[in-house]
Amino acid sequence: MNDYEIVIGLETHIELNTKTKIFCACKASSWNEAPNTNICPVCAGLPGVLPVLNREVVFKGARLAAAMHAEINPRSVFDRKNYFYPDLPKGYQITQFYEPIGKGGYVDLELADGGTRHVRINRLHLEEDAGKTKLEAGMRLLDYNRCGVPLVEMVTEPDLRSADEAAQYLTQLRQLLRWIGVSEADMEKGHLRCDANVSVRLAGSEKLGTKTEIKNVNSIDSVRQAINIEAKRQIEALEAGKKIESFTLDWDADTGKLRKMRSKETEADYRYFGEPDLLPVILTEAEVQGILTALPEMPLARKARFVSEYRLSAYDADILTSERNLSDYFEETVKTYGGEAKTVSNWIMNDLMRLMNSQGKDASGLLLRPQDLAEIIKLVDAGKVNVATAKTLLEKVETSGKKAAEIVTSEGLGLVSDEGLLRQKIEEVLAEAPGEVAAFKAGKESLVGWFLGQVMRKMGGKADPKRSREILLELLK
Numbered sequence: 001m002n003d004y005e006i007v008i009g010l011e012t013h014i015e016l017n018t019k020t021k022i023f024c025a026c027k028a029s030s031w032n033e034a035p036n037t038n039i040c041p042v043c044a045g046l047p048g049v050l051p052v053l054n055r056e057v058v059f060k061g062a063r064l065a066a067a068m069h070a071e072i073n074p075r076s077v078f079d080r081k082n083y084f085y086p087d088l089p090k091g092y093q094i095t096q097f098y099e100p101i102g103k104g105g106y107v108d109l110e111l112a113d114g115g116t117r118h119v120r121i122n123r124l125h126l127e128e129d130a131g132k133t134k135l136e137a138g139m140r141l142l143d144y145n146r147c148g149v150p151l152v153e154m155v156t157e158p159d160l161r162s163a164d165e166a167a168q169y170l171t172q173l174r175q176l177l178r179w180i181g182v183s184e185a186d187m188e189k190g191h192l193r194c195d196a197n198v199s200v201r202l203a204g205s206e207k208l209g210t211k212t213e214i215k216n217v218n219s220i221d222s223v224r225q226a227i228n229i230e231a232k233r234q235i236e237a238l239e240a241g242k243k244i245e246s247f248t249l250d251w252d253a254d255t256g257k258l259r260k261m262r263s264k265e266t267e268a269d270y271r272y273f274g275e276p277d278l279l280p281v282i283l284t285e286a287e288v289q290g291i292l293t294a295l296p297e298m299p300l301a302r303k304a305r306f307v308s309e310y311r312l313s314a315y316d317a318d319i320l321t322s323e324r325n326l327s328d329y330f331e332e333t334v335k336t337y338g339g340e341a342k343t344v345s346n347w348i349m350n351d352l353m354r355l356m357n358s359q360g361k362d363a364s365g366l367l368l369r370p371q372d373l374a375e376i377i378k379l380v381d382a383g384k385v386n387v388a389t390a391k392t393l394l395e396k397v398e399t400s401g402k403k404a405a406e407i408v409t410s411e412g413l414g415l416v417s418d419e420g421l422l423r424q425k426i427e428e429v430l431a432e433a434p435g436e437v438a439a440f441k442a443g444k445e446s447l448v449g450w451f452l453g454q455v456m457r458k459m460g461g462k463a464d465p466k467r468s469r470e471i472l473l474e475l476l477k
């Protein structure tokens with residue numbers, strides 16, 4: 001069998017998280033709302049109405065273009081893409097074809113083997129979404145709530161070389177979208193949808209093979225599976241001396257199978273022409289500059305900085321920069337804490353993330369602020385509470401909104417370093433264990449830990465371990 005290379009280009013549709021739709025005042029987000037309750041004459045495509053462009057869509061689209069290193073087009077234009085389908089009541093989709101908002105651009109993927117893959121963006125444009133259809137009881141039902149929801153369509157060059165790279169592209173894209181705040185990027189809710197174009201060619205060949213297009217792959221796992229299945233099918237066909245035909249495949253998530261849908265339409269079928277009801281979209285130089293300077297530090301740059309500035313492992317830095325909120329939280333805690341960044345990283349990765357999970361909140365939504373976490377870590381460092389207590393403090397601060405020190409005092413959670421009391425308890429322990437005392441004196445020094453355990457047990461875990469140890473050794477002499 002010959003050696004083949006897989007070639008993939010991805011087309012993604014990204015729902016922008018604006019308040020309202022792209023050309024009317026309906027809410028942009030109506031997930032799980034009753035069908036056809038979030039529509040108006042404009043987005044339902046009634047005759048005689050005019051679209052009004054939502055500028056927030058333009059700014060968010062341009063922000064995404066900038067984050068993808070694309071050039072922001074200061075003058076972009078909407079076009080009509082004409083086709084008939086029941087989910088498109090107007091009979092055309094308003095999109096950008098000839099002059100899209102973004103030109104060029106790329107992402108560098110971090111691959112599992114440590115290498116990178118440079119993926120060029122072929123186009124990035126604004127458009128409106130269509131409605132949804134579903135089959136039920138032998139009928140095709142239509143829901144127009146999604147009509148007019150703002151989308152960015154982003155298309156890569158055929159630069160990806162495996163199903164894993166395609167999955168990595170989507171993972172990084174999803175992270176980036178949330179990071180710059182332009183989309184919730186929840187694939188289950190259709191905020192990020194993907195069509196995968198797949199071809200194979202003999203390894204070493206420069207010429208692209210004939211591709212097929214897989215539609216409807218709406219989870220990262222499905223993208224990986226679908227690409228692998230289709231690439232295998234193509235390789236087997238070529239090995240059997242057959243030709244690859246260009247067609248569209250539909251991914252069925254329930255069965256994990258691909259189904260041939262139709263042969264592809266061509267550009268000419270859509271009869272694109274400039275949208276006569278909308279003016280060109282103009283961004284002034286100052287607006288473009290504003291968009292560029294407002295971009296935050298990007299995830300990979302921040303990750304690299306966390307490694308160099310805070311001496312974190314790549315593993316820690318990767319998790320801490322998985323979301324922008326979380327990475328901000330980390331840095332603020334380090335600043336207030338002033339001690340080892342690695343200590344903060346450990347607290348966040350173990351305990352804070354568990355708290356986030358149990359509360360169903362992201363870092364920015366927690367009542368426990370970075371100052372609170374820093375205060376709790378300092379209490380441990382100063383020997384005022386033990387680690388177990390500190391862990392419960394996280395939750396107590398989160399659910400009560402009180403300060404940690406206040407809770408320690410009011411609930412008596414502090415470590416006991418009262419000299420008289422510690423001495424008394426330690427004396428009791430020694431008196432109750434004459435055998436162990438004798439063994440210790442005969443040289444079995446490892447018993448210190450056992451004695452300390454007894455002291456802790458007597459004091460509900462709250463004896464100051466450092467001071468207890470000192471007194472214990474003194475009394476054992």
Ligand code: ADP
Binds near residue numbers: 007009157
């Ligand atoms: P179409 O004519 O089908 O619209 P385009 O050239 O617009 O094709 O590309 C659509 C997507 O398919 C892009 O993401 C592109 O990178 C990808 N693509 C194009 N040719 C190939 C190929 N031979 N193998 C894999 N992907 C391809």
Ligand code: ZN
Binds near residue numbers: 026039040041042043
């Ligand atoms: Zn509307």
Ligand code: MG
């Ligand atoms: Mg095309």
